[in-house]
Amino acid sequence: MDPSSGLSHEKLPPVAVLHPPPGDFAAYIFDCDGTLAATMRVHYQSWAKAIRAQNADFVLDWPVFCSMGGMSTHDTLAALKRRFSLVLDEEQLRASIDATLAGDALDNAEPCEDVLELARKAIADGLKVAVASGGQRRYVQRTLRAIHAETLFPVVVTGDDVLRMKPAPDLFLLAAEKLGVKPASCLVIEDSPRGREAAEAAGMACLLVEPR
Secondary structure: OOOOOOOOOOOOOOOOOOOOOOOOOOEEEEOOEOOOEOOHHHHHHHHHHHHHOOOOOOOOOHHHHHHOOOOOHHHHHHHHHHHHOOOOOHHHHHHHHHHHHOOOOHHHOOEOHHHHHHHHHHHHOOOEEEEEOOOOHHHHHHHHHHOOOOOOOOEEEOHHHOOOOOOOOHHHHHHHHHHOOOHHHEEEEEOOHHHHHHHHHOOOEEEEOOOO
């Protein structure tokens, strides 16, 4: 089924246990959408619908959308305009995306159990954990509640807290600062190439997972 055809909440198949790279880490910093929660399809579908409302013949490619993970709405829109010569009104696009996300799609989000288990194990091992997401805080908080992880992370930083989004390192550096650990002692768990770029720019190791 075309992932843009409707909002889907199918159960995820079992996945293998994640193994972090070797290192003397003091903290793990997790992305949210597509990493902790299987919500990339939800966001993809909201974008695809919003773009079709203004460009009926345009089909947003899933790999293209995933490659832009971590970018702000404004930067994602600008990138799509440059790449595909689209004519899009940002205010109208934002309103359409918000209208979709205002429904129950995020409230029904499925957790990425392998990533959540990695977070739980890190806590059990005495490591600090945080969330660093380029999404809006209201959506990130709803997503964390949906996957029953809202009390798991004492530090949550979002796109509302920084001026520069991924691949800039700001989100990860702010998370490390709030955790009270050095950037070099942090492992970032991400699902997007730009997230990995941001981690590397912050001087952090990165475990890249498949976006879900």
